[in-house]
Amino acid sequence: MSLNRVLRRCTTATAALAATAAACLLAPAPATASAPGSGVALPPPHADFDYQIGGAYTPPAGVRVVSRDRAAAPAPGLYNLCYVNAFQAQPGAEKEWDKDLLLRDANGDVVYDGEWGEAVLDIRTADKRQRIAAKVNGWIDGCADKGFQAVEPDNYDTYTRFPDLLKASHAKAFIKLLSAHAHREGLAIAQKNTPDLAASRAETGLDFAVAEECGEWNECDVYTDAFGAHVLVVEYSAKGLRTACSGFGDRLSIVRRDVGVSPAGSAEYLRQTC
Numbered sequence: 241m242s243l244n245r246v247l248r249r250c251t252t253a254t255a256a257l258a259a260t261a262a263a264c265l266l267a268p269a270p271a272t273a274s275a276p277g278s279g280v281a282l283p284p285p286h287a288d289f290d291y292q293i294g295g296a297y298t299p300p301a302g303v304r305v306v307s308r309d310r311a312a313a314p315a316p317g318l319y320n321l322c323y324v325n326a327f328q329a330q331p332g333a334e335k336e337w338d339k340d341l342l343l344r345d346a347n348g349d350v351v352y353d354g355e356w357g358e359a360v361l362d363i364r365t366a367d368k369r370q371r372i373a374a375k376v377n378g379w380i381d382g383c384a385d386k387g388f389q390a391v392e393p394d395n396y397d398t399y400t401r402f403p404d405l406l407k408a409s410h411a412k413a414f415i416k417l418l419s420a421h422a423h424r425e426g427l428a429i430a431q432k433n434t435p436d437l438a439a440s441r442a443e444t445g446l447d448f449a450v451a452e453e454c455g456e457w458n459e460c461d462v463y464t465d466a467f468g469a470h471v472l473v474v475e476y477s478a479k480g481l482r483t484a485c486s487g488f489g490d491r492l493s494i495v496r497r498d499v500g501v502s503p504a505g506s507a508e509y510l511r512q513t514c
Contacts, residue, residue, distance in 0.1 A: 280428040281389055282448050283319045285469035288513065289493035293323045294501030300511065305472065305493060307392055307450065310379050314387045321430060321450070321472075322383030326376050326393035326418060327411070328358040337361070341372055343405060351402060353395075360398055363414040364406065373417040380422055390428040392450050393418055397434040408437060412444050419445030431467070435459045438466035450474065455484030455494075464488070485514035 287304040307321035314320035399406035448470035454460035498510040
C-alpha cells in the first residue's frame, strides 16, 4: 500500500519567535465535542478544513479547522492542529538526536526515509521510546503553550517502510506515550495515516484521524469505521478528491492541496473542497 506524505518546511528562528508572540493574542477556539475517556476537544466533524503544514496563511472564508507546523502560531478563533514529525528526524536534524536514538541497519549505518531524506528514529526498545518521547513531548508542550487544541504526530506508518527493522507493536507503544502526554496537556491527538492500525485506537489513545489520500486509495471507510465522522481528509489529486467527496463529502472534512502544501500566494498553491 502506497501513501503519499507531504513535504515539511523548516521555519526560521525569527519566524518561530514571531509566531509565539502572536499566539498569545489568539481568541479562544469554538467549543466542540469531547473525546471519549479523555475530556479533550475534538475537531468539529464535517467542518471546512485547511491543511497548512507547508506554511501558514490567512485561512479562506468559512474554514473552521486548520493544521499548521509546530513552529507556526494557531489561526485565531479556529480549531488548530499542531504538526510534529514524531517518528523521523527533520532533514538535516540528525545531530539534534543522541546517536543511539537513530535507527541503524546491520552495517551500523543510519537508516533514512529516502524519499524525504529523514533519519528514522529507533523506537524498538522501551528505554529508547521513553527518551525519544521526552523530546517530542517537549514539542507537544510547546503546541499547548501556543494555544493549539490538538497535535498531529507524523510518520506513525514508518514501520511499514522498514519492516525488517520496525514492527507495528513498536509504533503503537511509542504513540501511546505521546497520546498520554497530549491528554495530560489538554490536547487531542490525531492518528496520521496508517489505516492498518486504525482499529487499535482504543489501545493507542488516539482521538481522531488525519488521512492523506484515503480517497485515492479507497481507504476512507477504514478510518470512519474506527473514528466515525472525526476524520480530516487531505487529497492531492483530482481523482482522490472526487472519490472522497462522492463517498464521504456529506460527513467528513475534505480538502485537496498541492503536494507541497504551499502557502496561498505562491505559484504552486492549490486548494479545493467538495
